[in-house]
Amino acid sequence: MRLLRPRPLDFGPLMETLADRGSPTTVRLSRPLDLAPDAGCVWTIPQLAELVREMSAALAAAKVRPGDRVAIHKRNHWDYALLAAAAARIGAVPALISGVLPPDALAALLARLRPALLLSDRATLAGAADRPAVPTVCLDGAMPGSTALADLRGGAVPAVHRRADDEPLVIMHTSGTTGVPKLVVHSTRSLVRRITGFEARPWPVTALRSSDTTASAVSFAHGRAVSWTISTLWGRPENALLLADDGPAAVRLLRAHPPTIVEAAPAVYQHWQPLAAEPDGPFARGRLFISTFDAVHPPTVRAFLDASDRRFPVWMQAWGQSETGPLSFRFFVRRSLARRDERHPTTRDLGRPVPGWVGLRVVDPATGRRLPRGQVGLLQARVPGLCQGYVGEPERWAAKRDGRWFSTGDIGTLTRTGGVRVLDREVDMMPGASCVELEDVLHERLPEVEEAVVLGAGPGQPALPLLVTRDGLLDPGRWQHAVRDLPPLAEPLLLGWEALPRTGTGKVRRNVLRDRYLADTARYGSGQWT
Structure with a gap:
């Protein structure tokens, strides 16, 4: 695998650069792109380069100019990254917005962004009760109040606009598990040269091989879509599988081209767990x-490691944030998660920060005083790829900075050996326990549970478990045995999978569940760092 050059790729003309290098990668899609619905599901890199060029011409025809913000709000698919590249190619700043945001959150983000143009599709526009007052281009046909993409195609392809490394390159939003998401601004220096450049190095285990078939099933509205696209395609794998969802078409593609590397959101892995068996x-x-x-x-980790015919398959769990990029990694192998009597393995131990690259410390959430190793507090990070700030919320950004340190909003501890243990978001914290680790235990002891969410209640109140089971039932005796040595828990509420509100990245929106089931209950966390 070739390394990124000392001055990494310009994201806008990425596909053209890859085509000039003679990239052999075949890109295979679970469904056609929304911006090219009739073009099929198999693409070469030169074809993708031409598509991005055509889209940059269409954006220029829509009067998009350098420095303009272009909002992309549509169904989940990899063309988020291609549209972002087309906007970046002409000097605009793409803003990736998930198509599953609640209407109030979407309205808030568009009000902060004030984009010059909105790119969407028929399905997303048809589902919007109140269309935002933004010039809109519909990618896959005509819709009232919008311009059809087809009407903008065919113009001259503009020259590539070169921007300085510290100018804004792309805007993405955080998951929004605790409310309206934040709009995170990254530059070429932070996202490409530092975060993506670090990832693209030929690290042991993770380095791409020319024989690899790599699959991605994530929220492509997340900034991860940009960094994944650059680092993966630069690595020249044989095939790249882009999965718009976890449904039957995605499974058929996986069966036709079994991947050697899979990256997916945890909710997708959970949904595919029966396939792994x-x-x-x-x-x-x-x-x-x-x-x-x-x-x-x-x-879930155990199921996929056991599904592999390889002697030593590896699971890599990364902890990071949109603002910082990855902060730590942990590698699991089969023996890492072997059951031992009544003890339970956990994935809350998230490895060590990369020496010389990421700094981590723990502070008292109330005073900001640094805490010694082994004590639980607010995790702060110092990274070279920190974003430039939040669009429309400078005070919120300033409140999360402590000199060179950034407050992650996560509660955890640094072990005596230098590892990081992440327990909960500060807003969801529960003294003396971890809601997420309790969920680990419930999944381990109750295989019939497909999803467990534990909501920490206030002083004197037991935490509330919300469970999704395969058949909607739970044996009371099995429940009592499973929680016999755990902190006090209320009687579980059984829900259907669809009853759990989720973000575009598949995270459960705990704030919605808290408002629904614990509206009159105090909480321990302040929510100051959300």
């Missing part, structure tokens, strides 16, 4: 499974 299933060739965005529970 199939003999000769789609994950039999897997050598590396990558999880980001949220906590993943031990039975």
Whole structure:
């Protein structure tokens, strides 16, 4: 694998650069792109380069100019990254906005952004009760109040606009598990040269090989879509599978081209867990499974490692944030999660920060005083790829800075050996316990549970478990045995999978569940760093 050059790629003409290098990668999609619905599901890099060029011409025809913000709000698919590249190519700043945001959150983000143009599709526009007053281009046809993309195509392709490394390159939003998401601004220096450049190095285990088939099933409205696109395609794998969802079409693609590397949101892995149990299933060739965005529970990790026919498959769990990029990594192998009597393995131990690259410390949430190793407090990070700030919320950004340190909003501890243990978001904290680790235990002890969410209540109140089971039932005796040695828990509420509100990255929106089930209950966390 070739390294990124000392001055990494310009994201705008990325596909053209890859085509000039003779990239052999074939890109395979679970469904056609919304910006090219009739062009099929198999693309070469030169074809993608031409598509991005055509889209940059269409944006220029829509009067988009350098420095303008272009909002992309549509169904989940990889064309988020292609549209972002087209906007960046002409000097605009793409803003990636998930198509599943609640209407109030969408309105708030658009009010902060004040974009010159909105790119969307028919399905998303049809589902919007109140269309924002923004000039809009519909990618896959005509819709009232918008311009059809087809009407803008065919113009001259503009020259590539070169921007300084510290100018804004792309805007993405945080997950929004605790309310309206924040709009995070990254530059070429922070996102490409530092975060993506670090990832693209030929690290042991994670380095791409020319024989790899790598699959991605994430929220492409997340900034991860940009860094994944650059680092993966620069690595020249044989195939890149882009999965718009976790449904039947995605599974058929996985079966047709079994991946050697899989990156997916934890909720996707959970949904695919029955597939992992199939003999000769789609994950039999897997050598590396990558999880980001949220906590993943031990039975899920174990299922995919056991699904691989490789002698030593590896699961890499990364902890990081949109503002910082990855902060720590932990690698799991089969023996990492072996059951031992009644003890339970956990994925809350998230490895060590990379020496010389990431600094971590723990402070008292109330006083800001630095705490010694082993004590629980607010995790702060010092990274070279920190974003430039929040659009429309400078005070919020300033409140999360402590000199060179950034307050992550996560509660955890640094172990005596230098590892990091992340317990909960500060707003969800519960003294003396971790809601997420309790969820690990419930998944481990109750295999019939497909999703467990534990909501920490206030002083004197037991935490509330919300459970999704395969058949909607739970044996009371099994429940009592499972929680016999745990902190006090209220009687569980059984819900259907669809009853759990989720963000675009598959995270459970705990704030919505708290408002729904614990509206009159105090909480321990302040929410100051959300």
